[in-house]
Amino acid sequence: MNEIVFKNVCKNYGNVEVIKDLNLTIPSGQRLVLLGPSGCGKSTTLRMIAGLESITSGDLFMGGERVNDLEPGDRNVAMVFQNYALYPHMTVGKNICFGMQISKVPKEEREKRLKEALEILGLEPFRDRLPRELSGGQRQRVALARAIVKRSPYFLLDEPLSNLDAQLRTTARAELVKIHEVYQPTFVYVTHDQVEAMTIGHQIALMNENVIQQMDTPDVIYNRPVNTFVGKFIGSPSMNIVTAWLDGGRIYLGETSAPVPEPWLEKLEGRTEVKFGLRPEHVQLSEKEGDFPCQVIYVENHGSRKCISFQVGKESYYMMTEADFETHDQMWLHINWRRAHFFDAQTQRNVGYPQW
Amino acid sequence: MKTKTKSKQWLWHLILLILVLLVAYPLLYMLCSSFKSLKEIYNAGLSLLPREFTTENYDKVFSSLPILRFLANSLIIALIVTVFKMATSLLASYALVFMNFKHRDAMFYFFTMTMYVPFTVLMIPNYLTINKLGLMSTLVGVALPQLADAMGIFRMRQAMRTIPKSLVEAARVDRVGHMTALVRIVIPMLRPAIIAQSMIFFINSWNEYFWPMLILRGDNTSYTLTLALQTFMNSESGSAWGTSMALATITTLVPLVLYLFTQRYIISTFMSSGIKE
Structure with missing residues (x-):
């Protein structure tokens, strides 16, 4: 119905390639999060959907119709901008109604939608205020209300929460999901914040260097990253990824080694150098003898959890733990093999996972 | 310290006053002269106010x-x-x-x-x-x-x-x-x-x-x-x-x-x- 499909879409600014051969299908009514570091092309992708950026080559379909040459206004999208883009000389009510007025929505209907949006977002007391008289969180909600009243089948959000403080962000995230659930538009959300991506997206498309690295559900992206970039980008602190060597059924991290269990041996057959990945939250350390001897460097207290920095050989690793952690002179790293990741040393691609 | 900034302020005001006079004087002169007779304009030099107020020029x-x-x-x-x-x-x-x-x-x-x-x-x-x-x-x-x-x-x-x-x-x-x-x-x-x-x-x-x-x-x-x-x-x-x-x-x-x-x-x-x- 309202799916968005990119077919071999490229975008260049002069000689600079911003999007390389993008193929992406966003199913109708889903929440897709475009995630990636700054400059990866995620905002450009969103702006191409809105029609604010032209497409150099390839085709973009929305609801089955090719929209390459359609003006932004004819695509029936609602968009929330990072700086909210509220008209400073219009009151909250006028800001929200302006688009409807232009689209000639009848006055009664306009009033009804305005009332509903103000109510949902708790903005009723601010109807006659100017944007400059509102706090950041209130402005953000006005921008959201302006998008809601359009009743558009496509909802585009360009880092809408990045100007809010941490606490507001948490509530605003929940609000966004709630609103999506009420109106069920196809929802495309751009962010560089992985927590937002994980909490909001049905699916995440993780972009880097103008290419989608992986598109999947948050669970799969977290548990089965396709390459070292995805592994490192998702998770905080990021995944420990180190170079390891395999020899005689053992894995070498620096000078010390440990046996590799059977299922992994099959998967890693024929490889000598690999990238070994282990998430900090899956690391186990104890004074009981285990796979690798290690030395704790320092302990950071995050309140609910502790972040422990330690070394195996010369490489540094992180561990997150909820337990009261006590350091001892000699600690051991226990590898939870079911939580381990291996990547090709050259291509950085995931080698896959064994059947347990 | 305070007196120093105050005297500095006075100096600035004096300079501004001189500049204002430079700009405003010709305008004031024009306005005042328009209410003077031709004879007075020739005789009065740079003095501003008309001795004998007349609207004959406007007439x-x-x-x-x-x-x-x-x-x-x-x-x-x-x-x-x-x-x-x-x-x-x-x-x-x-x-x-x-x-x-x-x-x-x-x-x-x-x-x-x-x-x-x-x-x-x-x-x-x-x-x-x-x-x-x-x-x-x-x-x-x-x-x-x-x-x-x-x-x-x-x-x-x-x-x-x-x-x-x-x-x-x-x-x-x-x-x-x-x-x-x-x-x-x-x-x-x-x-x-x-x-x-x-x-x-x-x-x-x-x-x-x-x-x-x-x-x-x-x-x-x-x-x-x-x-x-x-x-x-x-x-x-x-x-x-x-x-x-x-x-x-x-x-x-x-x-x-x-x-x-x-x-x-x-x-x-x-x-x-x-x-x-």
Whole structure:
């Protein structure tokens, strides 16, 4: 119905390639999060959907119709901008109604939608205020209300929460999901914040260097990253990824080694150098003898959890733990093999996972 | 420390006072002289207040010339020029700031380059064009070559660049056309800058002497106020300083009143660099 499909879409600014051969299908009514570091092309992708950026080559379909040459206004999208883009000389009510007025929505209907949006977002007391008289969180909600009243089948959000403080962000995230659930538009959300991506997206498309690295559900992206970039980008602190060597059924991290269990041996057959990945939250350390001897460097207290920095050989690793952690002179790293990741040393691609 | 800054402040005020006097004295002299008799003007030197207050200069101005007609002519030309210059400046600068097209920046530089072409170079081709169009001795003939202005485009573009692009983009996504976006979003945000620039356009046109003199020849009912000033200045019958001063005072009155009403916008525009959200 309202799916968005990119077919071999490229975008260049002069000689600079911003999007390389993008193929992406966003199913109708889903929440897709475009995630990636700054400059990866995620905002450009969103702006191409809105029609604010032209497409150099390839085709973009929305609801089955090719929209390459359609003006932004004819695509029936609602968009929330990072700086909210509220008209400073219009009151909250006028800001929200302006688009409807232009689209000639009848006055009664306009009033009804305005009332509903103000109510949902708790903005009723601010109807006659100017944007400059509102706090950041209130402005953000006005921008959201302006998008809601359009009743558009496509909802585009360009880092809408990045100007809010941490606490507001948490509530605003929940609000966004709630609103999506009420109106069920196809929802495309751009962010560089992985927590937002994980909490909001049905699916995440993780972009880097103008290419989608992986598109999947948050669970799969977290548990089965396709390459070292995805592994490192998702998770905080990021995944420990180190170079390891395999020899005689053992894995070498620096000078010390440990046996590799059977299922992994099959998967890693024929490889000598690999990238070994282990998430900090899956690391186990104890004074009981285990796979690798290690030395704790320092302990950071995050309140609910502790972040422990330690070394195996010369490489540094992180561990997150909820337990009261006590350091001892000699600690051991226990590898939870079911939580381990291996990547090709050259291509950085995931080698896959064994059947347990 | 405190006395030092205070004496410094006094010094600044003194300098400012001298500057104000330098600017204001000729204006005051003009105003006062317009109420003096010709004899007194010649004898009084630089003293300001008239010893014998007389309105005879004004009587003479109004009886010998169709002053209201000239005032209307000046107003019509200045208004046409101001409105069109502002409209063209706004349209061009909107396109230069908010629309994407090839050679956009080159076009802007081309516009600004025309600022460096002196009036004297354009005078003859413009004169010939107006003549060919049969617009000699008409107000339209005076206004026509002045309907667009590179300086205005430059100033309005600079002002528009302070508006976040996303405002216009948000409007575009909401099906707002470029024209509506300009009128309903951009212009309301630039009101101070537009008023200030319009004042500059108006006063420039109002004060213009040479170009109207070329076009409005012979038929003196189409004269502007500035052209009328010269009728009291001629070598044959001697210069009528009193009447000249009276007419000059009348000529100054309109821009002065306009300025009084718009000064807060003008000052705010020149003090701040624009709107920042």
